[in-house]
Amino acid sequence: MADSAQVPTLVYLVTGGCGFLGEHIVRMLLEREPRLRELRVFDLHLSSWLEELKTEGAGPVQVTAIQGDVTQAHEVAAAMAGSHVVIHTAGLVDVFGKASPKTIHKVNVQGTRNVIDACVQTGTRFLVYTSSMEVVGPNTKGHPFYRGNEDTPYEAVHRHPYPCSKALAEQLVLEANGRKVNGGLPLVTCALRPTGIYGEGHQVMRDFYHQGLRFGGRLFRAVPASVEHGRVYVGNVAWMHVLVAQELEQRAALMGGQVYFCYDKSPYKSYEDFNMEFLNPCGIRLIGTHPLLPYWLLALLAALNALLQWLLRPLVLYTPLLNPYTLAVANTTFTVSTNKAQRHFGYKPLFSWEESRARTIHWVQTMEGSAR
């Protein structure tokens, strides 16, 4: 990257820039990357906030909205021509059976291959990829991953299309590190593995909140409180992406081809107890200190849901929250504890747990259809 302490010269492209995480990355770049000249936001569906940003909130930075599909190699290459850094966060996040395994593979794996090829073709040298903790686990055997780091041995066995696709895509990204791009310089890549992300705009939190309102302000415990699940605030995930993108040139030898868990100081709790940190102040209570239904019954219901999904598929898309995969993930301890990102590029969470919590609560309270 050119040394541009004073004059903004850099062109960034964010794929999936209109998604939950993508929007936070876009806003964080505008706030925290003074060298930015142009920010290209590439997404299948462009959001209306982007128009407001283009007219009001971007300051001197040119924000370019590009409606495009990562599965279309020519669209990706055209969008990327002339950019210095690409943050590839576009993905099909589906663990509920909304999309077919083929579509998930196409978007997550072929889409990533297209981004890498476009880097090579257009001479874009820096690629930051949003991977996922799901690349590691939880595995199908339900083995706990307790306070693990990037080097913790774990038997990663995937069957579900989403983690399979993220694992393949991450591998492509890491293997691409060092490939010569147009102009002869080496590509520098790195992958971030967020745990379960939460914060403003989180669709599953929205679903749980509305479910709680429908049940008269109550949710029923389904997962034992002893199962701990790693969570990270979206603002800190965005911050880590921005920081990596900024440091990748100076620390290419150290960071190139590396993976980093994406974490912060959010407390280790069960998925449901953690959600209650936000939903409780918004009038939702979690009923039961133990799961109301025994595990075997939940597993049976999850299997039934899977069967119903399959039977109904020709007629209607039935995608309940409970299925064998979500039940297994929610019931398996998976927490990370690492300082690799701090050691390699000085990452420290930008938002404290208290601030992350307050921001998320505020978002739930101001959500359309909220109890307040």
Ligand SMILES: NC(=O)C1=CN([C@@H]2O[C@H](COP(=O)(O)OP(=O)(O)OC[C@H]3O[C@@H](n4cnc5c(N)ncnc54)[C@H](O)[C@@H]3O)[C@@H](O)[C@H]2O)C=CC1
């Ligand atoms: N939500 C979570 O808890 C976690 C998410 N991740 C990863 O973070 C990334 C972002 O996830 P979220 O923001 O949660 O999902 P999201 O669904 O809110 O955002 C994904 C964005 O990608 C776009 N997109 C999808 N297919 C596309 C295509 N073919 N071409 C161009 N754009 C396309 C969507 O329109 C959307 O704006 C994904 O790669 C996901 O695998 C990783 C760990 C945890």
Ligand SMILES: C[C@H](CCCC(C)(C)O)[C@H]1CC[C@H]2[C@@H]3[C@H](O)CC4=CC(=O)CC[C@]4(C)[C@H]3CC[C@]12C
């Ligand atoms: C929806 C699940 C909780 C419902 C359980 C039930 C039905 C028993 O009440 C969510 C529990 C864990 C979530 C996943 C986890 O946070 C890791 C993820 C990482 C990603 O990359 C994408 C999202 C997800 C798979 C996330 C999805 C929802 C859960 C399965």
